[in-house]
Every structure is written in C-alpha cells, then in structure tokens.
Amino acid sequence: MRAYRALARTSAKNALTYRTSFALGLFGVGFQLVALLAVWRVLLEDGSAVNGFTWPQMRGYLLVAFASGALVGLLADFRMSFRIHSGLVALDLVKPVRYQEARFAEALGAVWIEALVVLGVVGVTVAVSGPLPLPEGGELALFITSVVLLVPLKFLVVYLASLASFWTQNYIGVQWARVAIVNLFSGALVPLAYLPGWLATVATWSPFAGMTSTPGLILIGRVDGSQAALLVAAQLGWVVLLWYGAKLLWRGALRRLTVNGG
Amino acid sequence: MLRVIRLYFRFLGLHLRALLEYQSDFWVMAVATVLMQVVNLVFLSAVFAKVPALNGWSFWAVVAMFAMMAIAEGVGSFFFEGTWRLSIAINEGTLDYALVRPYPVVLQVTSMEVGINGLTNIVTGGAMLVVALSRVDVAWSALTVLLAVVLLLGAVFIKVAINLATNSISFWLSGPSPMFAMAVHQVGELARFPLSIYPLALKATLGFVVPFAFISTFPISFLMDAGSTPWLGLLTPLVAVYCVAVALVVFSRGLRRYESAGN
Numbered sequence: 001m002r003a004y005r006a007l008a009r010t011s012a013k014n015a016l017t018y019r020t021s022f023a024l025g026l027f028g029v030g031f032q033l034v035a036l037l038a039v040w041r042v043l044l045e046d047g048s049a050v051n052g053f054t055w056p057q058m059r060g061y062l063l064v065a066f067a068s069g070a071l072v073g074l075l076a077d078f079r080m081s082f083r084i085h086s087g088l089v090a091l092d093l094v095k096p097v098r099y100q101e102a103r104f105a106e107a108l109g110a111v112w113i114e115a116l117v118v119l120g121v122v123g124v125t126v127a128v129s130g131p132l133p134l135p136e137g138g139e140l141a142l143f144i145t146s147v148v149l150l151v152p153l154k155f156l157v158v159y160l161a162s163l164a165s166f167w168t169q170n171y172i173g174v175q176w177a178r179v180a181i182v183n184l185f186s187g188a189l190v191p192l193a194y195l196p197g198w199l200a201t202v203a204t205w206s207p208f209a210g211m212t213s214t215p216g217l218i219l220i221g222r223v224d225g226s227q228a229a230l231l232v233a234a235q236l237g238w239v240v241l242l243w244y245g246a247k248l249l250w251r252g253a254l255r256r257l258t259v260n261g262g
Numbered sequence: 263m264l265r266v267i268r269l270y271f272r273f274l275g276l277h278l279r280a281l282l283e284y285q286s287d288f289w290v291m292a293v294a295t296v297l298m299q300v301v302n303l304v305f306l307s308a309v310f311a312k313v314p315a316l317n318g319w320s321f322w323a324v325v326a327m328f329a330m331m332a333i334a335e336g337v338g339s340f341f342f343e344g345t346w347r348l349s350i351a352i353n354e355g356t357l358d359y360a361l362v363r364p365y366p367v368v369l370q371v372t373s374m375e376v377g378i379n380g381l382t383n384i385v386t387g388g389a390m391l392v393v394a395l396s397r398v399d400v401a402w403s404a405l406t407v408l409l410a411v412v413l414l415l416g417a418v419f420i421k422v423a424i425n426l427a428t429n430s431i432s433f434w435l436s437g438p439s440p441m442f443a444m445a446v447h448q449v450g451e452l453a454r455f456p457l458s459i460y461p462l463a464l465k466a467t468l469g470f471v472v473p474f475a476f477i478s479t480f481p482i483s484f485l486m487d488a489g490s491t492p493w494l495g496l497l498t499p500l501v502a503v504y505c506v507a508v509a510l511v512v513f514s515r516g517l518r519r520y521e522s523a524g525n
Contacts, residue, residue, distance in 0.1 A: 020441055027448045035452050038459045039309070042317050050312045173290035173379075180298045189301070194308040 003097045008109030015110040022073070022110075026117055029069030033121070036062050036189070041129075051193055057220040058191075060132040063125060064216035065188040067118045067147070072107050072154045080162045081171035087259035100159065100246060107155045133220050142228045146215035149235045153210045156242040157182060163246070166253040187213035193222075207242060210235030269365060273373040274341065281378055288378055295382040299390070302328055319456045323486060326394035327478035331454045332387030333414070334421035334477045340380025342372040345425045349432035349440040355523025368513050372426070398486050406485065409496075413481040416498035420476050423505035424450070426513060433516025450474040458489065476501045 015022045037059065044055035053061070080103060083089045092099060126132060135143055161178040165171045183189045185208035192200045192213050203209055214231045217223045223231060282288060303325070310321035338345070348371050351357040360370040391414075400406065428443035435442060449467070453474035457465055469475040476498050484495020 020437075021439070024441055024444060027445055028451075031448045031451055034464075035455055038452075038461075038464075039316065039455060042459045043309075043313050168286055168290050169284060170287040170290040173287070173294040176379075177290075177294040177297050180294070180301045184301045184304060189305045190308045194312060195304070196308075199304075 003095075004101060004105035007097070007102055007105040011106040011109035012113060015113050022113070025073045026070050026114070029066055030121070032069065032188075033062060033066040036065070037125070037129075051191075052222070053191065053193075053220075056130065056133055057222070059125065059129060060220045061191060061212075061216040063122050063132070064147075064219055065186075065212045066121060068150055068154065068186065068188060068212045068215075070118050070121075071111060071114050071151055072158060073110070073114055078171070078175070080159070081165040081175070084162070084165040084257075085169065085171060089257070090259045093254075100243075100250060103159060104152070104155055108151070111151055135218060135221055135224070139218055139221070139224050139228060142232050143215055143218045146210065146218055146232050146235060149232070149239055150211060150215060152239050152243070153207065153235065156239065156246055157207065157211070160242065160246055160249065163249055163253050166256045182208050182211060185209070186211035187216065191216070204231075205234060207238035210238060266366065266369065270369055270373055273370075274376055277373075277376040278378075281376055291379045292382045295379045296386055299328075299332060299383070299386040303390070317456055317458045318488065319458075320398065322394040322397040323482060323488065324456065325390055326398065326482045326485075327456065328454050329387045329390035329394055330414070330417055330478045330481060331421075331451075332383045333391065334418045336380040336383030336385075336387055337418045338380065338422050338425050339377030340384060341376075342422050342425065343377035343380065344370075344372045344374030345422075345429045346440055346443070347371070347374045348429045349435075349443075350438050352432050352436060352520060353438040353523070357520060358522050361520075367517060368426070368510065395485070400485050401487075410485055413484065413495060413498045416502035417477040417481055419502040420473060420498070420505050421450075423502070423509040424472060424474070427505070427509035430509065430513040430516045433519050446472060450477075453478050456483075456489070473501050473505065 040058045040062065041055065043050055044053070044058055047055075083092065092102070095102070122132075134140070157178065161174055162171070164174045168174060185203040185206050187203065187209065188211070192203050192209065194200075195203060204213065209231070214235050218228050218231070306321060306324055306328070310316075310324075314320075316324060348357075351360075351371065351374070357367075357371070360367045363370065395410075424446065425443065428446045429440050431442045432440055449472065452460070452464065453468050457469055457475045457479040460468070465475075469480075476495075479489070480491075480495040481498050482495070483489035484492045484498075486492070
C-alpha cells in the first residue's frame with residue numbers, strides 16, 4: 001500500500017510542477033463547456049424548455065460533463081502510451097507493484113487537483129449565470145456515489161484505450177477516437193434524450209453513460225428513485241466488469257511486448 | 263518561385279511515403295478523424311431535431327461552418343503540419359539544418375511533417391461543405407462560385423497563418439512543446455459555431471484579436487447573405503493577407519533570436 005501511496009503523491013507533484021501542461025490538458029474540455037453553454041443559453045434562456053430541459057438544468061448537466069472531461073485528465077494517458085511505445089514500460093514491469101493498480105494510484109493522486117479546478121469552474125459559472133438545481137436526500141446520495149464511481153470508470157476507459165498502444169503505434173489516433181466515442185455515448189456533447197431512440201438506449205446501457213449522463217441526469221432531477229438507483233447500479237457493474245476485463249487484456253498485451261536494447 | 267513550390271511538394275511527398283509505410287497507423291488516424299466529424303454531425307442533428315434554428319442559423323448553415331473549420335484545419339495538418347514541430351526544433355537546436363540549406367527556412371519548417379489526419383479532414387469537411395451549401399439558400403452564379411472559392415482559400419490561409427504565428431512564439435518561450443499555439447487552437451474551436459451566440463468579449467476575441475470567425479461564420483454569412491453583417495465576409499481575403507504577413511514577420515523576428523542549442 002505504501003508503494004501505491006508514493007506513486008499517488010508523485011503524480012500529484014508532477015501535476016503541480018508541470019502546471020502549464022496540466023492546465024492545458026483542461027483547456028480543451030473548458031472551451032467545449034464554453035461553446036456548449038453558449039449554444040444552450042441561446043436556445044433556452046428565454047425560459048423555454050427543449051425536450052424537457054430548462055436552462056438551469058442544462059447548465060448543471062453541462063457542468064457535470066465538464067467535470068467528467070476534466071477528472072482523470074489527459075496527462076496520465078499519453079504518458080502511459082508513450083512509455084509502452086518507447087519500451088520504458090519495461091521499467092514499470094520490474095517494479096514490485098501491480099501495473100493496473102499502480103496506474104490507478106497515479107490517477108487518484110492528481111484527482112484532487114482536478115476536482116479543485118472543477119469546483120472553481122462550477123463556482124464561476126454559478127456566480128455568472130445563477131444557482132444550480134440540487135437534488136435532496138436519497139438522490140443527493142446517489143449523485144455523490146455516481147460522481148465517485150465516475151473516477152474509476154473514466155480511468156478504466158482511458159486505461160483500456162492506452163493498452164491499445166501494445167497493438168498499434170498510433171496512440172494519438174486511438175485517443176482521438178476514444179474522445180469522440182465517449183463524447184457521444186456518455187451524453188457529454190448532448191443529453192442522450194436528444195439522440196434517436198435506439199441510439200439513446202444503446203448509449204444509456206453502455207459503460208460510457210456513467211461518465212456524464214447518469215450523474216448529470218440525477219443532479220438535475222430528470223431521473224429519481226429506483227430509476228436513478230438502477231442507473232448507478234449499472235455504472236458500478238461496468239466499473240467491476242471493466243476492471244477485471246482490463247486485467248485479462250493486460251495479460252494478452254504483455255505477450256505482445258517486445259522491448260529492444262537495455 | 264515555381265522551383266520553390268515544386269520542391270515543397272517533393273518534401274511533402276517524401277514524408278507521405280514514409281507515413282504510408284505504417285499502414286495500420288494510417289487507418290487508425292483516418293477512422294479517428296472521420297469518427298470525430300460523424301460525432302459532430304450527430305450532435306448537430308440531435309440539437310436541430312428539437313429546435314428549428316440557432317440564433318437564426320439553420321442546421322445546414324452551422325454544418326457549413328463546421329465544414330469550413332474542418333477544411334482549414336485539414337489543410338493546415340496535411341500541407342503545413344511541420345509548423346507544430348517548430349518548438350521542438352528550436353528546443354533541440356535541429357533548426358540549424360534548415361538554416362544552411364538554400365530554401366526558405368519557413369517553408370522547410372512547415373514541410374517537416376505530414377499530418378495524415380489532414381487528408382481525411384479535407385475530404386470529410388469538403389463533403390460536408392458541398393452538401394450543406396447545396397441545402398442552404400445561396401443565389402449561385404459564376405461570380406458567387408468564384409467568390410466562394412476565394413473565401414475558402416482565404417479561410418484556409420487564415421488558419422495556416424494563425425498556426426504559424428502562434429507556433430513562432432516558441433522562439434521566445436523556448437519550451438519543447440507548443441503550449442501557446444495549442445491554447446490558441448483550442449480557443450479557435452469555439453469559432454465553429456456562429457459568432458453571434460457568444461458574449462461580447464468572445465466576439466471581439468474571435469472576430470478581431472485572433473480572427474477565427476473569418477474562417478467560418480463570416481464567409482458563410484456572406485455566401486448565405488444572412489446574419490447581421492454579411493458584408494464582413496468579403497474582407498476574408500484581406501484578413502488572410504494580413505494574417506500571413508503578420509505570421510511571416512513574427513517568424514522572421516523570432517528566427518533572428520534563434521541561437522541553436524550547442525552540440
């Protein structure tokens with residue numbers, strides 16, 4: 001356990017030392033938030049509701065989308081791909097820690113800094129455009145659970161995409177594809193209710209829904225009670241499934257690894 | 263001049279051949295960029311299925327703006343990707359090689375690499391633009407076709423010039439990665455949407471300080487004769503000339519500061 005704590009600390013220090021690249025990693029999601037807020041403000045600010053979403057609801061939803069984009073940021077996944085690509089991963093393999101757990105510890109290490117950034121952005125948005133709707137009681141608990149589950153879920157999706165580096169040299173393309181798919185299927189670009197019925201159903205039960213749609217809809221009160229609990233349960237199920245799936249994939253990936261020289 | 267252009271394409275050809283050696287890489291990149299455009303289209307059509315217009319702009323008008331940005335970025339990647347390698351070349355001192363060859367330094371830099379994602383962006387962006395322009399209300403004549411081509415060229419050169427100018431800042435910042443240019447590029451992504459949806463500060467930034475709006479909103483607004491100031495689109499070629507001039511000045515000023523990295 002001590003080894004993993006040390007890794008987490010190092011990763012936090014890394015983020016604090018390379019502040020500019022860290023901030024830049026958040027830039028892209030930040031501007032996506034600005035653009036989407038501007039689009040929906042134009043459509044909803046006059047008090048109308050489109051597809052049942054009001055302006056305060058959409059604002060809260062988009063902030064969840066931003067949080068999901070900002071947490072467990074890009075910094076870590078490019079580093080992992082780079083280490084696989086360059087063969088430096090051999091050094092990770094000789095360390096007496098489990099690979100997946102070690103990467104997760106690194107992701108957790110920097111998560112509190114990202115969470116602070118998210119809170120800052122939420123604060124500014126609330127100050128500029130008014131308060132957010134907040135759920136109460138059981139729904140609030142479910143919302144918090146869902147946001148907490150978002151961290152391992154996003155880590156696993158990014159981690160699985162990074163493992164693709166064992167098969168293809170081109171990790172940038174894989175990450176772009178990952179961002180595109182997650183943006184659509186998680187509801188980060190547009191709430192799933194706007195998609196055509198069949199696509200919305202597929203997306204709702206895909207692992208990606210837990211990365212924006214589930215916490216977002218619970219926050220703004222679009223789902224509640226047993227429906228909300230079911231969505232969070234699905235989210236938890238995907239976390240468990242992907243965690244062990246990633247372990248299986250890692251075993252296969254290791255067999256593909258060739259590191260030249262020393 | 264002809265020799266310069268011919269050599270430029272030979273440089274690109276060399277890199278292209280090197281790239282095509284890695285065929286699976288090419289396909290990963292191609293699929294990823296097409297996927298990104300498809301997601302954009304699904305997003306736009308999902309929104310516009312529920313609302314008729316965004317600040318007066320129809321679905322196809324916004325698709326045309328997204329397409330203009332995709333084409334401009336695509337040309338930037340495919341023909342001028344080397345621009346993004348300038349900072350590492352300065353940081354490691356490899357720009358020395360360019361200085362001793364009898365060919366314009368700035369063109370050697372921009373041809374240092376080929377971004378294969380540019381090709382798919384040009385193709386998908388081009389298809390989106392053609393379909394979108396055929397669906398919106400444009401009074402086509404020989405003159406408007408000519409103007410459309412001029413505006414498109416202007417838009418492309420504005421994007422390329424902004425890339426070059428912002429990357430040339432690396433001569434002063436000297437870090438190994440083009441942070442500043444990447445940040446400005448992210449700001450530019452905002453300009454895919456019609457400028458009128460943004461608050462005043464962003465309008466001023468995108469329309470004036472870094473004229474990204476001349477890549478998308480203004481040319482499309484002129485062609486469709488829509489929006490509050492359609493005539494602004496006619497300024498696109500002028501803005502392009504201005505941007506290219508500024509970029510070249512910034513680059514040559516920066517180059518004068520360049521002092522290798524020792525060996």
